[in-house]
Amino acid sequence: MTAPKTVAVFGATGSQGGAVVRSLLDNQSKCFAVRAITRDPQSQKSKDLAALGAEVVRADGWNVAEMAAALEGCWAAFVNTNSDDPIFANKESPTEFDLGKSIIDSLVAANVRHIVYSSFASAAELTRGKLFIRPMDLKNQILQYAKSTAHFDSVCPIYAAWYYEQFLDKATATVFGGFPYTLDSDGYMTFNAPRWGDDEKPSFVSITRDFGDLVHGILLSPESWNGKPVAAASDVQTFEQLVETFQTATGHPSRYIPMASWKDFGRGIPELDEHRLLFAFTQLTGGRYFGDVPTSTETAAALKRVGAEARGKDGAEASLLPLGKWFAEKFGVGSGASACVDGGH
Template sequence: MTLTAPLITVFGATGNQGGSVVRSLLQNPSFMVRALTRNPNSPASQALATQGAEVRQADGFSSESMVNAFTGSWGAFVNINSDDKAFEQGGPTEFDMGKTIVDAAAQAGVRHFIFSSGPDCLTLTGGKIRMNAADMKYKIEQYARQISRFESISCICAAWFLENFLIKELAPIFGGFPFITDTDGYLTLVAPKWGGKEDVPFIAMSDDFGDIVQGMFLDPKAVEGQVVHGCSDICSFDELVGTFEKVTGCRARFKPLPSWEAFDTYGIPELNDTKAMFGFTQNNAGKYFGPEPTEKETAGKLKLKTSVALGRPKGEQQLMSVERWCRKHFSLP
């Protein structure tokens, strides 16, 4: 008798998080992967199909669409794009979509549910800071935890994307680092201080995030109820630019802003939460993931579990360090 591999359905499959999860799972023949997208004909969707995913159209606001999309799924990973234009003021909210998705997954019989969540900023700062995306995701997380039909439910929070430093359009917002030299000849990272011990968590989205989530699916009961810190490495902004300088030979430095309020969003709505993030971490002793200290040990164990399952050599089983990531993307030929 041939046993069918468990099917994992990924909502938000063409985004940074979902795409990383799909690509990691597709390396493991023990899983089948269904990628949900609004537009199955988009280049990103077609790329996933070419790699072996079953690509299916789904509407996160439609209960019928989501039940159909989740039918037959053993597991589900869900990440909602908080910057979705569908969440314009006065319209349906991210929570409305999240509730529809959670209910549909439960109705369809999904056994193991992993949600990309965020910290409870408003509570953790005593009502001082509201980070809309994180607060909304936390609200969805709490709703999902009340669903009794899942065998396991766990969450992951993504740290600062290292890939953000590869987006040249973002560089001017952060002082020009790592592409635009300032008048003093430095590649200068300008941002508020992080707070606490200045231990900023970073995630190599392409290299690690999907493997961490796959590790959660490899033994869902082991992470039942947990919020995993989606983190590849932890260092201060000073250490980050110092590592970049060592790897590239380019002069680099960190210039902290006098306050988190001084962070300029340039009128870009998507940066409002970035600004609030600095306010949150400064008011939460530098702890981004919640009330507990930032750690990468759990993510490291999950990465290792996936790497062993995929038969990777020992040298490729660890999380991506900031130094290795800089060497991969910025080292001189």
């Protein structure tokens, strides 16, 4: 029997990393072992991953020697760095690129052969220098650094669309006019956001249901994905279609009211400065959130099928989760959330 290939997962206790761990561990042929790299193996999330069968290993991403030791024997890695880590808010501290470089150097030192990196297209490149969006551009710089090492047999960037799960966050809902939790004074669930762009639609992904299977699908044949960015999108809809989908799924009257300017999004909230720039980026590029990769679910659907089938799933379980079905599950009658709708009167 062939020994399982060990995949290191960075950010394993986060939403993306956790989804990857769960999908790989569910592989029916047991061809993967998972090593979850974390700074805190004693956290509840780390213990939950260990209970599922992951090997949980402590390592500090800033320490190349420690990381290389933790990665010994790993065949591949999924890497996601947290752009919102408070350490990056301090201008005197190392940047996300510095952390990413340390991780890449560790992977090279440990002779890891494949990497799936959660990245973005470069805002600076696509807008010809008009915008520099720190999370997008630093992640892209990490990606380019990984390629420049000429070490890996495959480097596959995966670009995550707008998370379905962000709609579950009530704090985020207040920034978008209360959608999908609070009725406005006219009795609507109003989604209030800047316009996206003229050419391509916004895209959305279920991290918990789809993202892990996409990475799983890539790792089943990583060489064929070398250098090919993957748009991780479960559904593609305009904001007008989004509220129509929500209304159909839940019965709550809903509407989209565009903001006059992208500058109005989260105005006065410093933590949203870079999120605000995202709308400036999509307006400048015609909605090209994935850069030169078309906004489509085609690639994601193929990877979902491969990854899900490797977990023994078929039919609807091997297909991407439509946004409407997810809305119905989370906000429809009987979901629990529908009974918690607040009035805006």
